[in-house]
Amino acid sequence: MQFSQMKNGRNVRHGFIKFPTDSPRENLTTCFSLPLCLQYTKDGFVPHLTWDLLKHVPDNSAPALIPLCSMYDLIPTLQSSGQKLSDFISSDFNRQIFLTDQDVLVKRRQGFNSSDFIPIWTESGRKNIYPTDLLNCVNVFKPDAYRLLADGETNKESSNKRLDKSVHNTAQLTKKSFNIEGQSCKIKPVFGSIVGGWNLKQRLISIEHLKSYDVDGYIIDGLLAEDLLNESTDTKENLNALITYICSHLPLNKPRALFGPLKPERVADAVSAGIDIFDSSYCSYLTSIHTALVLQSKAFPFEATSKLLNLADDSFKHDFTVIEKDCCCYTCFKGFTRAYLNHLINVKEMLGSILINLHNLYVYYDFFNQISYLTH
Ligand SMILES: [Zn+2]
Known part of the structure; x- marks a missing residue:
């Protein structure tokens, strides 16, 4: 993966990101300006739209953010057809894929996370995804980038004990992902997650742990949709301070992502704080209401x-x-x-x-x- 950024006169990061591809598809866009906004999807499509209709949206063929929970049940079908996910979805789907385990618009159920696996809820019920399962999914879906498993199920009310657990679980899951026998999780650009809720100390512990692994980028996790959508001034100021703090402790030469429904004003603040990658889930959220x-x-x-x-x-x-x-x-x-x-x-x-x-x-x-x- 290539990533280049520098700060402009406004002290804002700009540059480009290029995801590698082994796809023979023609006219596949692989290089994107920052900030990049991934196209949020559910079940392989942007809610309410066909891929062809997206020609009316100036998204520059942004990669699709595909949540594993909405596609997990497809694995046997894809394995039997031998098709790549992109070919299976539609001939109009000519985009790169960023695979993530959770759907940013679906409230995560509490109490099931562990240091061995992360639960996802599929059409056929709960599935516990271990690091080896994730690697198998990556081999089937062949995304152009993906994120490692993380326990980011925290919100503003999370206790210190819960935050502790979230950081510990994520550290263990990252370690296990990098120690899968006979395989390396470095088969694709891989993004690690920073957790720790709204607690700066816990965030720093999470950052320091992740820095010891060769991840290609960082995702600021542990902020649920309900907090990102909270309109209070208090939340806005705290969120700005939190993102600025996290970004100030991350290496400059790797991309940082913040997924979830963010109104444009919050995006502008996050770009100023140092975030490079977002997603379009805010639009689907608004349309749903x-x-x-x-x-x-x-x-x-x-x-x-x-x-x-x-x-x-x-x-x-x-x-x-x-x-x-x-x-x-x-x-x-x-x-x-x-x-x-x-x-x-x-x-x-x-x-x-x-x-x-x-x-x-x-x-x-x-x-x-x-x-x-x-x-x-
Ligand atoms: Zn209009």
């Missing part, structure tokens, strides 16, 4: 503020304007009005979610492109 994202003062993304429109609200019943007047997304460009989208939601028509997600993804990726443009 019939909400459209509107960005204001877009000319300067670091000072952008977002506004949310809940299109299920009765106030949109007679609103014949598009979601955002100047938006160039498919939904706004084709003139779908807020009133019509409100109707589609009320009659539970799938088209409503398709059109809202196309808009949300367009706005989110346009925002990333503006940050990337301004920082280069």
Whole structure:
């Protein structure tokens, strides 16, 4: 994996990341500007959309973030077909794959983690994934990068004892992943996770442990979706301080990722703090609650503020304007009005979610492109 970054005049990291590939697929994009936003998926697709529809989203063919929990039951099918996951999903799926064990939008169930395995919940129930299982999954799914198992099931209320356990479990899982007999977990770019919740001391212990392994990048884990979505000023300031602290203790020459639903203002703060890789789960989250994202003062993304429109609200019943007047997304460009989208939601028509997600993804990726443009 190639990674290059430097700081610009705004003291913000910029550069590129290139994932290696052994794929013979033509026109496969493998090099991406920072900050990179992975395309969040569930069951192998972006919620509500086909891969072909993503041609309307300016995501520069960003790699797909694929949670193992939604694809685990496919392993026997893939093994019997001999197909690569990318070929199995669709001929329109021409992207690299980042495999992760958990779905960032699904609340993790507490009390099952251990220093030997991490549980995932699949359609057929709970599966305990040991480091050797993860390696087998990597051999089947052939992702272009993946993350090691980690116990990041902590939130703001987690006790010191729980944080201790989370750091210990993750350290043991990392050690076991690097000591699988006869195999190396270095078959692909591999990202290690930093855990420790909101406790700086625990975060530092986790960082120091991970530094002794040859990981290609770092993921800031241990922050659940509910905390990332928390609107309080207190959370915003604490999150900024936490991310800045973690990034200040990480090597400069390796990428740092923060996965989960982050509003644009939080993304801008995290980029300033030193995060390089994100994902688009915020758009799927908003679409699931019939909400459209509107960005204001877009000319300067670091000072952008977002506004949310809940299109299920009765106030949109007679609103014949598009979601955002100047938006160039498919939904706004084709003139779908807020009133019509409100109707589609009320009659539970799938088209409503398709059109809202196309808009949300367009706005989110346009925002990333503006940050990337301004920082280069
Ligand atoms: Zn739009």
